[in-house]
Amino acid sequence: xxxxxxxxxxxxxxxxxxxxxxxxxxxxxxxxxxxxxxxxxxxxxxxxxxxxxxxxxxxxxxxxxxxxxxxxxxxxxxxxxxxxxxxxxxxxxxxxxxxxxxxxxxxxxxxxxxxxxxxxxxxxxxxxxxxxxxxxxxxxxxxxxxxxxxxxxxxx
Amino acid sequence: xxxxxxxxxxxxxxxxxxxxxxxxxxxxxxxxxxxxxxxxxxxxxxxxxxxxxxxxxxxxxxxxxxxxxxxxxxxxxxxxxxxxxxxxxxxxxxxxxxxxxxxxxxxxxxxxxxxxxxxxxxxxxxxxxxxxxxxxxxxxxxxxxxxxxxxxxxxxxxxxxxxxxxxxxxxxxxxxxxxxxxxxxxxxxxxxxxxxxxxxxxxxxxxxxxxxxxxxxxxxxxxxxxxxxxxxxxxxxxxxxxxxxxxxxxxxxxxxxxxxxxxxxxxxxxxxxxxxxxxxxxxxxxxxxxxxxxxxxxxxxxxxxxxxxxxxxxxxxxxxxxxxxxxxxxxxxxxxxxxxxxxxxxxxxxxxxxxxxxxxxxxxxxxxxxxxxxxxxxxxxxxxxxxxxxxxxxxxxxxxxxxxxxxxxxxxxxxxxxxxxxxxxxxxxxxxxxxxxxxxxxxxxxxxxxxxxxxxxxxxxxxxxxxxxxxxxxxxxxxxxxxxxxxxxxxxxxxxxxxxxxxxxxxxxxxxxxxxxxxxxxxxxxxxxxxxxxxxxxxxxxxxxxxxxxxxxxxxxxxxxxxxxxxxxxxxxxxxxxxxxxxxxxxxxxxxxxxxxxxxxxxxxxxxxxxxxxxxxxxxxxxxxxxxxxxxxxxxxxxxxx
Numbered sequence: 001x002x003x004x005x006x007x008x009x010x011x012x013x014x015x016x017x018x019x020x021x022x023x024x025x026x027x028x029x030x031x032x033x034x035x036x037x038x039x040x041x042x043x044x045x046x047x048x049x050x051x052x053x054x055x056x057x058x059x060x061x062x063x064x065x066x067x068x069x070x071x072x073x074x075x076x077x078x079x080x081x082x083x084x085x086x087x088x089x090x091x092x093x094x095x096x097x098x099x100x101x102x103x104x105x106x107x108x109x110x111x112x113x114x115x116x117x118x119x120x121x122x123x124x125x126x127x128x129x130x131x132x133x134x135x136x137x138x139x140x141x142x143x144x145x146x147x148x149x150x151x152x153x154x155x156x
Numbered sequence: 157x158x159x160x161x162x163x164x165x166x167x168x169x170x171x172x173x174x175x176x177x178x179x180x181x182x183x184x185x186x187x188x189x190x191x192x193x194x195x196x197x198x199x200x201x202x203x204x205x206x207x208x209x210x211x212x213x214x215x216x217x218x219x220x221x222x223x224x225x226x227x228x229x230x231x232x233x234x235x236x237x238x239x240x241x242x243x244x245x246x247x248x249x250x251x252x253x254x255x256x257x258x259x260x261x262x263x264x265x266x267x268x269x270x271x272x273x274x275x276x277x278x279x280x281x282x283x284x285x286x287x288x289x290x291x292x293x294x295x296x297x298x299x300x301x302x303x304x305x306x307x308x309x310x311x312x313x314x315x316x317x318x319x320x321x322x323x324x325x326x327x328x329x330x331x332x333x334x335x336x337x338x339x340x341x342x343x344x345x346x347x348x349x350x351x352x353x354x355x356x357x358x359x360x361x362x363x364x365x366x367x368x369x370x371x372x373x374x375x376x377x378x379x380x381x382x383x384x385x386x387x388x389x390x391x392x393x394x395x396x397x398x399x400x401x402x403x404x405x406x407x408x409x410x411x412x413x414x415x416x417x418x419x420x421x422x423x424x425x426x427x428x429x430x431x432x433x434x435x436x437x438x439x440x441x442x443x444x445x446x447x448x449x450x451x452x453x454x455x456x457x458x459x460x461x462x463x464x465x466x467x468x469x470x471x472x473x474x475x476x477x478x479x480x481x482x483x484x485x486x487x488x489x490x491x492x493x494x495x496x497x498x499x500x501x502x503x504x505x506x507x508x509x510x511x512x513x514x515x516x517x518x519x520x521x522x523x524x525x526x527x528x529x530x531x532x533x534x535x536x537x538x539x540x541x542x543x544x545x546x547x548x549x550x551x552x553x554x555x556x557x558x559x560x561x562x563x564x565x566x567x568x569x570x571x572x573x574x575x576x577x578x579x580x581x582x583x584x585x586x587x588x589x590x591x592x593x594x595x596x597x598x599x600x601x602x603x604x605x606x607x608x609x610x611x612x613x614x615x616x617x618x619x620x621x622x623x624x625x626x627x628x629x630x631x632x633x634x635x636x637x638x639x640x641x642x643x644x645x646x647x648x649x650x651x652x653x654x655x656x657x658x659x660x661x662x663x664x665x666x667x668x669x670x671x672x673x674x675x676x677x678x679x680x681x682x683x684x685x686x687x688x689x690x691x692x693x694x695x696x697x698x699x700x701x702x703x704x705x706x707x708x709x710x711x712x713x714x715x716x717x718x719x720x721x722x723x724x725x726x727x728x729x730x731x732x733x734x735x736x737x738x739x740x741x742x743x744x745x746x747x748x749x750x751x752x753x754x755x756x757x758x759x760x761x762x763x764x765x766x767x768x769x770x771x772x773x774x775x776x777x778x779x780x781x782x783x784x785x786x787x788x789x790x791x792x793x794x795x796x797x798x
Contacts, residue, residue: 049755056713056756063713066720076727127498131766134759138703141760145597145709152593 004087005072005079011087011094012068015147018061018101018140025054025109032113036120046119046126050112053133057097057105060144064097067151086156093150100143108136157479157504157781158454161446164466169436169443173429173784175460178793180785182457183480184435184447196437203438205430212427219420222265225272226413229406237547240792241414248793251418258419261412265405272402275395282392289374289388291340291347292381299374299381308357310364311349312371316341320348323367330363331356347372417790425786432784448480448781479504481778489514491556499766500776507614509774513765516607517557520764522564523600524710524757526589527574527718528582530750535562548792561757572711576746577718589711596708604704604768605643608697609636611772618773630674638667639697700768706760714753721745 033047066075068090073080082090115129160182164172176182190196243251252258292299295311302309314323324336327350335351348369352360361369377384408416437444449457454470461468473479481501483493485508492514502508525531538558541547547555569575573584589596616632619625644652644660668691675687721741728737770776786793 052752052755053759056752059717059752060713063716063720066723067716070723075723127762130759131763134763135767137760138706138763141706141709142702144713145705148709148712149593149597152590 001079002082002084002087004082004084005074007084007087008068008072008082008090009074011091012065013094014091014098015064015068015094016061017098018105019058021102021105021108021140022055022058022061023105024102025057025105025107025112026051028106028109029054029112029116032116036116039120043119043123046123047116049126050115050119050129050133053112053130053137054105054109056137057101057108057140060097060140060147061101064094064144064147064151067148068094071151071154071156080156082156086154089154090151093147093154095147096143096150097140097147101140104136104140104143108133108140111136157448157473157482158451159446159471159473159479160449160454160457160468161444161471162461162466162468163442163444164461164464166438166441166443168464168466170429172461172464172466173432176457177425177429177432177784177786179453179457179460181453181783182447182449183781183783184432184445186435187437187445190437200437200439200444203433203436203443205433208430209427212423212430216420216423216427218266219262219416219423221269222262223416223420225269226265226406226408226416229403230413231407232410235545237541237545237551238789239546239548240788240790241417242794243791244795245793248418248791251415252422253415255419255422258415262416262419265416268402268405272399275399275402279392279395279399282388282395286385286388286392289381289385291342292372293385294339295347295349295381297349298379299377299384300379303354306354308352308354308360309349310352310361310369310371311347312364312369313345313347314364314370315368316343316345318346318367320346323348323364326363326366327352327360330359334360414790421786421788421791424788428784428787447784450482450781473504476505478779480781482781483508483510485510491553491560492517494550494553494557495762495765497550497553498762499770499774501778501780503775503778506775506778507618507773509614509765509770512610512614513607513769516610516769517761517765518560518564519603520707520761521561521757522566522568523707524760525561525565525714525753526568526572526711527576527714528566528569529574529576529579529746530714530754531562531564531566531569533562533750534565534754535559538562558758561761565757568711572715574715574718576742577715577720577722579718579722579742589708590715593708593712596711597705600704600707601701603707604701604764605639607704607764607769608700608772611769611774612636615773626674626678630671630678634667634670634674635697637663638671638694641665641667642694700771703768704764706764710753710756710760713756714749717749717753718746721749 029051033051036043036047069075071080071090072082112129112133115126115133118129119126187202190200191202292311297309297311314320320336320338327334327336331352333353333356337349339347339349341347350360350364374384379387435445449470458468458470481504483496483501485493489511493510495513495517496502496508496510522531525534535558538555542552542555542559570582571584571586572589573582575582587595612632612635616628619628619631641660641663644656645664646660648656648660671690672687675690676684679686722745724745725738725741728734728741
């Protein structure tokens, strides 16, 4: 394996770190959801929707990691020739979604947890709680976009 | 929405209220303001029917307990959405009968519920008695025996840590003729009994107490522990059987249940009718109320009121007066109202945004989800739920909106070429966003600009309607010029037409000058300089437009993740194992992807309306129209088929 290939693999690893944010976020939201469902088990569905929201960062990370790995042909087939600078560029393209994902997933989890508190008191306001949490996700979406544009324009 | 005032005779009140409730179109106002007005307060008093309300509340409470209990033992499958059963008036009256027999049935069942509760608490008592008796099973003397002519009997507990040998020794030191036995031990205490001569009672008790002895007692129990245990066991079986017997009576035939549900609805209707009296003002012989009625329903209401010889008056609301809000949209757009409702109703003088953004909402959702199979599944599932459960209200509107969104998703799937990602390779009708990301990004932003411009257009419309043409030019139209100019300046020469960059430059300059300049005309004092600050607002437009890039990003996310799962499935190779593995991975993976991205598309399509679009013009905060109607839970009255 060349240095370029190793750097590209590192980039995929970095992208997948977005899952750290999602794990933290889904965890925080899940704690809040348990508390609310203890009072009213009927709110399971509603709280689950909010808990799922911070899960997307991890998926965006997985997506970019997968794209990078398949671009260099690590997933089955012939591993491609990757120059050191192309490898470095692919490493860079994994960075936005990975790094932004960690914090946005965590922060979104906190917003979702607060949303769960909101529906404990006002079940009809689920949509508003969801929107507040989704505001945070915007930045993960933007990071995904940047990662994708970098990835798709890197020539091996 | 028009303002209705009515005066009628007290004698006809009950009948008039019943008719109005059946019509269900009049919202009756709270008369608090009139009561504090001296002129009104001199001649009227607040009507109310509190006794009737509380009697009906109590009855409702009873029926509710009965229905809840019955539901627990109901074997019928519960539907996903509660829907009210449609009935004609005649059917409803027939099921309900005079109401007496149902009431009797409810009372009977309520009594059974109470009996069941008693049995339940008796069961609890027995179980806890059994638990406390268990350690004493090896104690052979009757529990009530505390002394004979010569001998004193003690039994009780000492802490688990106490040294029983030392205890025995100390007791025998206190008196010669003693017998101490340890019956058992658990994590907290040890169970001991002691016999001694009555003459030495005090010394022995002191010795015991020095080891932390506490006497136990079983009040009301006669005979040994094991005898009592047996008795309790028998009683327990009996109590449980009695519960079973009662539970059997909670299983109702469907007709009986329907009858009780009708009875519940009837009580709710009567309660509401008694409660609405709170909002009436009364003299000795007459009553008065005012409220709101939608213009197209008012003739029906007036006709009814005239049958009873009421005086009534309908007025249009005064300018700027807040009225309750009832959104009116045609059948096609009506469901999408749910998106507006989830945000906030429009104020009565505002434009209802639903028909303006409905198409955008559906297009945005489809673009972010974009897959033929996902779209067909979403539309199919929601259409099935609509057909099967016939939900009403919010659930109906939400499901119908999702049907639209599903169809849109399938159409975008055709355009972008996706069927469960790339499970079946389909040539995109338009283009593959994975290969033309920059183009679709630009397309998303242009779509965003159109969306935002329409939102700003609504603001201009409202300003012009209210006679503020100049404000509309400064706040909206000049921004059109400025933003289009900037876009042409930046991209015109390379993407639109050579030379259009120059036109863009002049448009941007004119726009910027006007934006700064117009505040010198309409601003006052330091406000004249606000224009410079407004120019800085360009950044917020930039942020708004770039926000639409999520249309591309989320579209990519749902497509690529679907492809990832397909690829994982294919990795297992060919052959039987490969095929089974592929199916398992595909089913789980696509289910997860479907759920996450359907949720994401719903939330982000909403966000683009709420934050970007509504931010341009919409205020919200209207008070929903709440007519006095039959707010029933189980049944709804429909007109008879003719």
